[in-house]
Amino acid sequence: MADSDPSRGVRRTGRPLDDHGVPIDGPALELPPNGPAADRLRESPRPLASNPGAGTWATLLERPADGESDSPVLLQWLAPDSASPPGHVHPSAETFEVLEGTLTVVRDGKVRRLDAGDDVTVHPGVEHAFRNDTDEFVAFRAELPSMLTVESLYTTWGLDHEGAFGADGEFGEPGVLHGLVLSEDVYDDTVMTMAPVAVQRLLWATVGRVARGLGYSGIDESYLRDEFWRNHVEQPSFDGR
Numbered sequence: 001m002a003d004s005d006p007s008r009g010v011r012r013t014g015r016p017l018d019d020h021g022v023p024i025d026g027p028a029l030e031l032p033p034n035g036p037a038a039d040r041l042r043e044s045p046r047p048l049a050s051n052p053g054a055g056t057w058a059t060l061l062e063r064p065a066d067g068e069s070d071s072p073v074l075l076q077w078l079a080p081d082s083a084s085p086p087g088h089v090h091p092s093a094e095t096f097e098v099l100e101g102t103l104t105v106v107r108d109g110k111v112r113r114l115d116a117g118d119d120v121t122v123h124p125g126v127e128h129a130f131r132n133d134t135d136e137f138v139a140f141r142a143e144l145p146s147m148l149t150v151e152s153l154y155t156t157w158g159l160d161h162e163g164a165f166g167a168d169g170e171f172g173e174p175g176v177l178h179g180l181v182l183s184e185d186v187y188d189d190t191v192m193t194m195a196p197v198a199v200q201r202l203l204w205a206t207v208g209r210v211a212r213g214l215g216y217s218g219i220d221e222s223y224l225r226d227e228f229w230r231n232h233v234e235q236p237s238f239d240g241r
Contacts, residue, residue, distance in 0.1 A: 009034075013236040014050050014057045016161060016171070023234045026171065029057045029077055030137050031236060036099045036116075037139035040075050042238055047229040051157040053171035055079030057233075058157075060224075063147060071143045072150045078103070078138050083173055084131035087193040090145040095121045096130065101138030105130045114140075127193050148189040151219050152182060158223035161232045177211040184208055185218035 014029035029050070031038055041048065044059040051057075055078065062073040071092075087106070096105055097119040105112050105120055107128045114120060122128045132138045144150060156174060159165065166172035174182060183192050184204040191197065212218070222228070 011236065013234055014048055015234045016050070016052050017232055017234055021231070027052045027055055027079060028234075029079075029236075031077075032100065033238060035139075037075065037077070038236075038238070040099065040141070041236065044075065047226050048233055048235055049154060049157055049229045050233045051153075051160050053083075053160045053165055053173050055082035056157070058153070060150060061141070063150070071145070072147050074142045074144055074150065074153075075099075076140055076142055078132040080132060080135045080137065082132050085129055087127050087129045089125055089127050089191050089193060090122070090149075090189060092124050092145040093121055093143075094128075094145055095119060095143040097141040099139045099141060101132070101136050102134050103130060103138045103140050104133045146189050148186055148219075151221055151224065152186040152190065154223040155217075155219045156182060158220070158228060158232075159217070164217075177207070177214070178216050180204065180208050181211050181216045181218045 009032055010030040011033050012028040012030055014027075014031075015023040016026040018024050027050070029048075031041070040061065041059055044061050046060045048057060048059050056076065058074050058076040060072065061075050062071075064070060064072065096103060096114065098114045098116050100116055102116075103114045105114060105122075105128065107120065107122055108126050112120060113133075159178070160171050160173070163169065164178065165174055180203055183190075183200065187200075192200070195203075
């Protein structure tokens with residue numbers, strides 16, 4: 001069950017769970033229970049997911065199949081020490097709306113800090129990245145290009161919970177081989193800009209084939225299952241207990 005810290009007005013939740021459903025020592029989401037992000041989380045039809053190795057939490061508020069939106073909508077939190085995704089581009093627009101804290105968005109090389117209530121749209125083909133440069137949690141709503149983006153994120157997060165990235169039971173982030181396989185699977189929706197596409201294609205056709213042969217897995221839609229996240233992530237309670 002979530003821990004409360006009355007002195008700070010936050011609730012600590014979202015910790016990883018062990019095989020018995022008990023929270024273990026790991027990153028925790030600090031959630032103001034009466035803030036706009038908590039309000040959205042209460043209304044979410046899906047559980048809280050997390051990427052412990054990157055200091056990220058999220059819940060899928062809407063998906064196109066629900067008939068509510070043409071784009072999937074993700075409510076996401078970044079911890080103060082969270083990892084920043086590398087620069088990338090999408091073939092369709094992506095919108096960020098900050099609910100709490102301050103989010104830094106780098107769009108086409110230009111840095112913009114968004115405070116609560118601010119939003120920005122990244123147009124198709126524009127290189128961008130985002131990060132938390134503060135010592136507080138930031139919560140934001142993101143309208144993503146497609147469900148392939150969501151599947152890629154949830155796969156990475158789920159693999160982290162299953163110990164695919166860290167050593168000795170620790171959490172972590174994808175290594176070079178796993179990152180290469182995942183980047184190929186999401187290419188139709190997200191293109192990383194750290195290397196020319198021709199170079200990436202060559203790596204996918206050579207090193208990537210070897211990586212898959214060694215068992216490095218790509219996108220897996222099964223990580224979208226609600227049951228997986230309820231079994232792996234401490235879910236918040238809002239009943240005051």
